[in-house]
Structure formats: structure tokens, C-alpha cells
Amino acid sequence: MSAANPYIPPVADYAFLYREVFGRDIVAAASGGAITADDAIEIIAGAGEFAAEVFAPLDRPGDQIGARLENGEVHLPDGFAEAYQALVEAGWVSATAPESAGGDGLPESVGAGLGEIWNASNMAFSLCWMLGAGAIHALDAAASDELRETYLTKLVSGVWTGTMNLTEPEAGTDLGAIRTTATPREDGTYSISGQKIFITWGDHDAAENIVHLVLARTPGAPEGAKGLSLFVAPRVLVEADGSLGARNRIETVAIEDKLGIHASPTCVLSYEDATGYLVGELHGGLAGMFVMMNSARVGMGHQATGVSDRALQGAAAYAAGRLQGPVQGRPAGAPIAEHPDVRRILRSMSSQVFAMRALAVHVGDLFDRAESDEDVLRTAELFVPILKGWASEEALRVTSDGIQVYGGMGFIEETGAAQHYRDARIIPIYEGTTAIQANDLIGRKVLRDQGATVAELFAQIDSSVVALRAGGGDVAVRVADRLGRALDAARRATDALLAFGPGRDASAVSVPFLSLLGTLAGGWMHALAVVAVAAHSSPEGADAARLTDADFYAAHHLVRVHALAETVAAGEIA
Amino acid sequence: MSAANPYIPPVADYAFLYREVFGRDIVAAASGGAITADDAIEIIAGAGEFAAEVFAPLDRPGDQIGARLENGEVHLPDGFAEAYQALVEAGWVSATAPESAGGDGLPESVGAGLGEIWNASNMAFSLCWMLGAGAIHALDAAASDELRETYLTKLVSGVWTGTMNLTEPEAGTDLGAIRTTATPREDGTYSISGQKIFITWGDHDAAENIVHLVLARTPGAPEGAKGLSLFVAPRVLVEADGSLGARNRIETVAIEDKLGIHASPTCVLSYEDATGYLVGELHGGLAGMFVMMNSARVGMGHQATGVSDRALQGAAAYAAGRLQGPVQGRPAGAPIAEHPDVRRILRSMSSQVFAMRALAVHVGDLFDRAESDEDVLRTAELFVPILKGWASEEALRVTSDGIQVYGGMGFIEETGAAQHYRDARIIPIYEGTTAIQANDLIGRKVLRDQGATVAELFAQIDSSVVALRAGGGDVAVRVADRLGRALDAARRATDALLAFGPGRDASAVSVPFLSLLGTLAGGWMHALAVVAVAAHSSPEGADAARLTDADFYAAHHLVRVHALAETVAAGEIA
Incomplete structure (x- = not known):
């Protein structure tokens, strides 16, 4: 048991999603027929x-060994560097890097x-490499040809990895408080000094160089977030011929002792007269951040789905293999997976995982179609904070459920269930806490257009x-009833929020509102699945499980919308 | 920050609970006037x-050092043995040990x-010492005078500690599968052999002896749980004159590497021809367990309350001290405690903590009054699985909220927020998982008397x-409205459960039903608090916070009853 639990990729679910759930081959539609759902499924299976x-x-x-800092260098556990090289070589x-940056440009739905x-x-x-994807987006959007050639190509191939250097000891959620300075030198480069914290994969030994994207303040820049500029600062300086030169003046001062993701080195980086190169416009740093933000936040939806499915797989395997005594009149020797409450927990988990997975694919599909359709772009952007906020909070519930299935063994580290619970706890925090997502949702996505975009979603x-x-069909009728009533409640809650006016602070109930929309969207995904299953002339093996998942989600999760709607309408209580 | 966060005992809340919330001095009522609420508050303040x-x-x-096993002996971190001795000496x-066992017999409400x-x-x-309390109850109920004199007196004084040895590798929830054997010897003692796992504080160096209470099977005993007998097996054998003799043949084979409660040694104990003494009747072992079960399960309610309050105290202190930038039009430099969503989370935590604390005191009060009133005893026993199951599940939510308040720092171990999250995760598992509590609730406490006891509670x-x-008053009206509607939903859910009949398995929704009753009971506790506050002729400083907690609980937590009621009525979905 001390080895990792096996992992079974959910290929059948992606086949169902790419081909059927959204009423067409979404991969072919997104790629203009360049690749089809069949190709995508092969890609998914290969990955x-x-x-x-x-x-x-x-x-x-x-998890057990973790990343270690020794003599200023971060070392990964054995096997990590080789595994990363294998990823790059494959x-x-x-x-998933954009074609404009030299990547294959697979559709976002496949990226999900x-x-x-x-x-x-x-x-x-x-x-x-998730962090690297953010850096790729930022450089692709704004970098000069020289920076593109030197850094972007290496990031896209994966030969070098990338990081985002935003947070400082006194500047977390509030980027405007950033104090790191970037002073222009005569040669056109900048001298960067300051301390950055919480730098994910800020140092490691799996690649020969690391490309840091750093937010910093130039002399005389405006106060607050408007005065920030974006810089590239490589771990190792790059010579004119592209070869690696001297180490840049960036030191790894510490790595954090964290609750989870122990193999991910979370670094404190100290810049002392480090060399940086301006990316895009002076004082345009925050715009650069926004470019990568959607991508990173959607990626957290994938992460929440992934850790939840892994927790489910471990719990389901344990419950199928663990035999226990007679309970509720059932004979001794049956696996605990047959006990009613274990069945309930596993079904709760699987119905949540499908909801997350389907919503992540839907959001990917929306972004795939957004370039040519502003309405679709607005809906896609509405969904970004919902996917990130809702899926990450639900991942806490799913990974906690995973422990419960194991009983006492779930609390013992060797089964691995506890690791998922610990790992998942960061997802509602980084890339913007749930409160940040919720404020983005109500401020920029709901109140700003007076609920027009969310009303379109409700109509769908x-x-x-x-x-x-x-x-x-029985399940369809029940799910339709519960989804219809949940939708009514969501409309009432949205109306209440829109009617708050200046005297009432909507941000006091923005997180419950986000949970409400996420829970509703999850129910919608199950509804689409039920419709897709109903179109099968001869039922497939997985159809029964899909219908049960939908039925269960509606009765156990979707119903929470009513409670959340009342909470939202109540407004601030203080 | 690497030292423990300070702890502030909630003396004012206990004063409010002992004197006012339940409409009388419950301590004086329980003790026949021997001690009053004033005395109890002094005891609470001292503790x-x-x-x-x-x-x-x-x-x-x-947490950081944890208990270690070296050469077969468990060692606690520095300071633990001295702290335990100080506890005993004080x-x-x-x-809280019963007077019949030589304890001070403080009321259960004070024990809460x-x-x-x-x-x-x-x-x-x-x-x-929580485990020791279970052993005290079991011995007090069934042990011979000789065993009482030798072991019970030492447990009550705390000079020796006690353990419960139930679980085996193949016998967790299902005690009937226990295989440890107890073979009678000619001298009247028993030879005990077998392996016990998950033995909390099964070995340590804070006391000179440990009294294990062991469930085992004698030769020819009936199969299953009916064939179990209870034995005392001390770590160190006791001579006829009461002095300590040779070590008993009990070995600590391993201690578990756990998600949390690292300082609590969870032992694998191997018995090989160890000496044991029968407690009570042969084959009466399970009855002995039931004696201690109520006490241990109620104790888990106290534990859930305690870890939740500690998480709240840490988060509140951090939020008050951490300054951040301008958000939502508020000026920079304000503590994050003033941000609307941080306020929401802290209020959610405090309203939950009060609900748990008040319910734990109420259950204690019910047991205090139960000796002379069978109706009260039934209500007290109805509440045992509710308090244990509900408070332990809610403690997961509260300790997770605690991390969220810290933001990224919550994921770093040094702040201590993560420890509470890890520690709390065991509470819904041990002393009977939430599913076990829920089956006890619906099977023995609701369905068996056709809902009569729960109907009395609803009437109250x-x-x-x-x-x-x-x-x-505005708050009273709102809380009354929400509590009244929640009560209606609870009655409907109970009626639905009672009407399930043989074709539908109530245990598939027993956990949602337990959550429903716990959430309702929490709202009821707040309602009692609002009534008590309304009786104040001049409002006290704490009154405003109590009203806000009640108002918040009703709008954010009590409303969940409606979703749970629909889930319960839906029955099994499989």
C-alpha cells in the first residue's frame, strides 16, 4: 500500500463528452474538422x-519525500526529473500550447x-507545467520577437519551465501592494530586487532553466496595481547565441512546509540586482496577468476534477476489496461497497466528479468557440470563476468523502486517501481564493451587465x-423537476442580488451565490447527460450508471441550491 | 509562529449556558444545589x-514531533509527561469521574x-484521559470489588491511564469478527492472545501503568458479538500488595503514521499469552462496551467543539492582525477581518461553534436529569448520535473555513490552521463513523418507537x-420564521422515513437525516439564546454578537435543512 494507488484514465467519459453530451462532436467543431472526437479520445487515452x-x-x-532545499538548490524526489523529460520528449x-506560440494548439476541450x-x-x-502554460500565454500575448525566440520556444517545447512571480509577504490578494523594484539599466535590461513568496516550482532540478515572469515596480511608476510592469527573469542567463551563461541573481531562500502537494516546491525567491527583461508595455503588467488568469483559473477546475477522481478511484477500489461483517441483514463477507452508506458516499463522489468534468469540458468548448462569438466569450468568462470556485470547494468535499469510505484506514497516511485531502486543500486558495472568484463573478460578470449573461445561461x-x-423516463422526469425548481431558485437569488442596491453589500453573499451557480451548472451537465443517454437506441453498459449519477446528483447536491438561494437573498448579516 | 497559538477559554459562553440559555441554573438543578452555575463557571475558568x-x-x-516508537516503547514529545502529571495533581x-467510582461526580453539563x-x-x-473515562465507566458498571480496588481507583485518580482494545485488522465496525482469544487458566486469570489495532494511547511514558480493557473470545463462546467477553489486561502486572510487578506480555508492534493527532500514539498491540482478568459476566463484553459508548460518543461532541473553537480563535486572531489593501472601496490598511467574505467565514465558524457548544451542554444536562426521568433519558439517547455525528462533520467544515481565512498562509504548516484541519478529520470516523451514528439514530432511536421521541423533541x-x-425583535422574528419552516421540513422528512416500509432502505439516507436533525438542533440552540438575550433588561456587551450569530446561523446553516429533507424523502438512489 505504500506505493501509489493505480490510476485509470476516464477515457469512456471523455468519449461521451466529446461526442454526445453537447449534441455534436465538439472537437471537430472547435478545430474546423482538423481533428475529430475520435482523434481526441486517442489523445486522451495516450495521455x-x-x-x-x-x-x-x-x-x-x-508526498512522502517531498521537494528538499539543500545548499540553495531544490531537489525533487528520485524519478521526477526523468519523468518530466519523458513528458517533454513525448x-x-x-x-495544448497555442499555435501562435509554436504549440499544437489542441482545442481547450481536449486540454480539459x-x-x-x-x-x-x-x-x-x-x-x-501548468504554471508554464500561464507564462506561455503571457509571453505569447505581449513579448517582443527577441523574447519570444529566446524564451517562448523553450517554454512551449517544455525544455525550460516557467513560473509566475506575483505574491510578496505584504501583497497577496492585493497585487497593488507589490514592492519589488525594477530599475532600468543602460543596456535596456532591468535590475530587479525584492522578495517573492509562494512561487510554485520556483526552483527545481528537472529542467536546465526556469523562466520567471515577475511583477515589479519601476522608479516613478504610479501607485497601486496600475504601476506594475511584467518582466522575464531567467534562473540562468541566456547568452546571445542562446546558450546558457551565468546564474541570474535569484536565490531560493526557503521552501514552505505545506499541508499538501509536498513534491511541488513552493519557494521564497530573493531577487538582488537580478537581470530582467520587460514584457510588453511599461506599467502594463496587470494586463499581462489578466491574459494568463483565465487559463490558470480554468486549469484549477481541471485540477479539482483530477484530485477528486483520484480520491474516488482509491475509495471505490478499497470498498470493493474490503470485506466486512453482516450489516443491515446482509450476509458477512460482502465488500463494504455494498453497504448502503458506502454506496451513498461513492455515488456522491462519482456524481460530483462527472459534474466537474463535464463543466470543465463545456468551458473549454466555450473558449474554443469564443473567438468568433462575443456572446459565447461572455458566457465562457462567466463560467471561469464558477468552475474554479465551485469545483475547488467541492473537491474538498469529495476528497473528505474519500477518507470516510476507508474508515479508520483513511486517517492512516499509507492508504493515500489522506494525501488527496491534504493536496486538494490548496485549490480554493491559490489562483485567487473562492472569495476572489466570487467577487469577480458578481462584480464583473453579473452586476456589470445587470444579469444579461447569466440570464442567457438560465435560458439555456x-x-x-x-x-x-x-x-x-423516470430519471429524466425527476431530474427535470429538480433542475427546473433549482433554476427558479437561481433566478430569484439573482434578482435579489441585482436589487440589492447601494445599501447592501453583495460581496457578503458572493460565495454562496457562486456555490449556487456551480451547483446548478453541475445539475445542468447531468441533465445533458440524461438527454444524451435517452438518444441511445440500445443502452450501453455505462448508461445505467450515468442515469443513477444524474438522479443522485439532483436529489443530494442540486437541492442545496434552495438553501443557497435563501442565504443569498438574506444578504449581509453583521 | 512555530509556537502554539494562544488559547482563550470561552468562560462567558459557559456562564450564559449554565445560567440562562436553558431557563434556569442547570448546574444547581443537576447537583441538587450542591454546586451552582457560579461554582461551575469558576471550575471552567480554572480548567x-x-x-x-x-x-x-x-x-x-x-504535532511536529509526534509520538515515537523506539525499541518497543512509545515516547511522547518533551513536556507531555510533566503536563499529564500536573493534570493529575490538580x-x-x-x-468528572462518577462518585460511585470515587470521583467528584461533577454534572455532565460541566463535563461538557x-x-x-x-x-x-x-x-x-x-x-x-478521554479514553480513561470510558474505561472508568465500564469498570464502575461491572467490575468485581477486587478489580475496582486495584484498577478503578488508579484510573479515577489518573495515576494510571486506560485504553479500549476493540478493533482488530479484520474487525472494525463489525465487532462480531473479533478473533483475540482469552483462555482460562487454573488460577482464575485468562491467557489473552491476538492483535489489536488503532489502540489510542495504547502505550506511552506519561504514567507508570496502563489499564487495557480488551474484548476477546473464550473457548467455545458463541459466534459473533454475543460471544465476546471483557477483560482487564494491565501493561504492568500488579502484585497482591498493589505494587507494580513484571511487564505483561503485551507488545507495541507499531504506531500509525496518521493525518493528524500526531501526539496521540495509535498503537498496534500484540497480546501473546498476556494475563487478563474477566470484567463482569462471561459473554457480557458487548454490554460493557455499550456502557462506555454513550460517554465516549458524547465526548466526541466535546472534541468537535473544542477543535472548532481553536480553529476559530486562530483564524479570528490572524484576520484581526493581518492588514491588506483596498477592497470593495474600503481603504488600504484595514485588517482582513473587515472584508465582507472574511466576516462571513468567521461568523459562520462562530455560529457553528456556539451551536455545538450549546447542544453539548444540553445533552449533558439531559443525562444529568435522566436518572429520574425515562422520557429525558430517551431524549438524551436520541441526541447522542446526533451530537457525535453532526458536530464531528461540522468540525470539518469549521476547520476548513479556518484555513481559508488565512489564505495562502493557511496551507503552510507553521500557522497551525492546517493542524486543526488534519486533527479534526478523525472525529467523524472513530467511536463509530457517522454512518454508524446515523444507523443508531434511525434504527434504535427513531424507527423503533415510531418517531415518538423525536416528536417530543419537535414539540419542544x-x-x-x-x-x-x-x-x-427583528432577529427573533427572522429566526422564528426560519426555525419554524425548518421544523416543518424536519417533520415531513421524519414522516417520509417512517413511511418507507420494508421495500426502501432507510439507511441509504440515514446520514442526511442525522445532518438534518443536528442542523435543526443547532438552530434551536440559537433560538434559546435569542430568547435568553431578550430577557436581559439592559443588553450586555456580548448580546449583539449572540443575536448576529443566531441570525447568521438561521440564514446560512439552518436553511440547509430544506435540502436535506428533500434528500431524505427521495430515499435510496442506486
């Missing part, structure tokens, strides 16, 4: 196999599947309720 | 001071306060709704 073989076995030792880093798989097999390790959910009722 | 000074500073090092172990305080200051350490809550409405 799944790679992840199961290469990353999953390192998950548990990564071309997985460039798979890959993101889930990397995180499920090894959440701590996945952060290594309404159509699904109608389609469900037309389809018939 | 709180002791806990804050002696136990709280050991909480963090206990007489705190015997304070002490239990919370020990657990809040150091949850891992508290398990040492109804009276509180009436009293609230009569009292007036």
Missing part, C-alpha cells in the same frame, strides 16, 4: 496511459481532459429542462 | 487557565465544558418558536 505509467507511481513518494507540453489526467495522476507534479438550462421532459 | 498554560503550548510541538481527571477545553487546548493529548422546538415570536 492517460502515460500518466498512469509515469506519473501515478511518483505521487505517493512525492510532446505533451506543446500539445489532459489537465484532469495530469492532475489526477500527480497533482503536485502537474503544477510544474431552461431548454434542457424542456428537452428532459420531452425525453421521458 | 481554562490550566489548559491555556499547560496544554496549549504543547499542541504544536506535539485533580482534573477525577473531577471541561471536555471542550481539554480538546481545544490540545486535542491529541486529551484523548489520553415548537415551543421555542412560539416563545421567539412572543419575544419580538
